[in-house]
Amino acid sequence: xxxxxxxxxxxxxxxxxxxxxxxxxxxxxxxxxxxxxxxxxxxxxxxxxxxxxxxxxxxxxxxxxxxxxxxxxxxxxxxxxxxxxxxxxxxxxxxxxxxxxxxxxxxxxxxxxxxxxxxxxxxxxxxxxxxxxxxxxxxxxxxxxxxxxxxxxxxxxxxxxxxxxxxxxxxxxxxxxxxxxxxxxxxxxxxxxxxxxxxxxxxxxx
Numbered sequence: 001x002x003x004x005x006x007x008x009x010x011x012x013x014x015x016x017x018x019x020x021x022x023x024x025x026x027x028x029x030x031x032x033x034x035x036x037x038x039x040x041x042x043x044x045x046x047x048x049x050x051x052x053x054x055x056x057x058x059x060x061x062x063x064x065x066x067x068x069x070x071x072x073x074x075x076x077x078x079x080x081x082x083x084x085x086x087x088x089x090x091x092x093x094x095x096x097x098x099x100x101x102x103x104x105x106x107x108x109x110x111x112x113x114x115x116x117x118x119x120x121x122x123x124x125x126x127x128x129x130x131x132x133x134x135x136x137x138x139x140x141x142x143x144x145x146x147x148x149x150x151x152x153x154x155x156x157x158x159x160x161x162x163x164x165x166x167x168x169x170x171x172x173x174x175x176x177x178x179x180x181x182x183x184x185x186x187x188x189x190x191x192x193x194x195x196x197x198x199x200x201x202x203x204x205x206x
Contacts, residue, residue: 031141032197036187038132042170043125043182049165050178057177138183140197147181156181164201173201 055061086096126132136149144157156175163174166185174180188194 029142029196031139032188032193033137033139034187034189035135035137036184037135038182038184040122040126040133042184043132044122045167045170046172046180046182049167049172050180053163053165053174054178140200142200145200158200161201164198171197171201 082096082100086093089096131149131151134149134151136147138148139146142158144155144160146153146155148154156173160175161173161181162176165172165174165180169184169186171183171185172180173183183197185194188197
């Protein structure tokens with residue numbers, strides 16, 4: 001009997017604290033409904049954020065540092081050999097300078113071609129009548145959210161999302177390491193509704 005009384009006393013202490021937190025936040029449990037359209041800029045912003053997330057998850061920075069150092073070893077040897085030839089054969093300095101200029105120009109053009117290739121692909125990733133750029137409607141409550149557009153309808157429990165992030169414009173609800181729902185914060189409504197949506201979206205995070 002004493003153990004039971006002690007448990008009841010502990011509950012009397014803990015439960016008021018929980019209710020006090022919800023009262024202080026002032027968060028409503030009412031469903032939230034809103035519609036929005038995403039843009040190509042939203043996709044670009046998400047790709048940058050996802051790349052940063054993958055870099056952290058994969059612990060890529062140390063690995064890339066080592067790979068870059070290894071790549072620079074033969075380049076350093078080639079540069080040192082070129083400098084030695086430049087000093088050893090002064091009569092060939094003009095020809096060696098032309099070779100160096102050609103190599104540098106070729107490297108610059110190669111980098112520019114890669115950037116241009118990415119630009120071309122980025123412009124073709126989304127079609128104007130595809131699902132990403134069409135109007136989407138979300139109904140959210142304490143259980144999860146439903147998202148609907150003219151071609152599809154999906155529903156997710158909040159526990160489906162493994163991570164949430166945001167920038168100045170959007171919320172990103174990650175279903176996997178590099179897959180997420182993109183939700184404009186301006187579409188959600190009032191600051192109170194945005195705070196409520198944030199609290200729901202973090203249920204599935206570890």
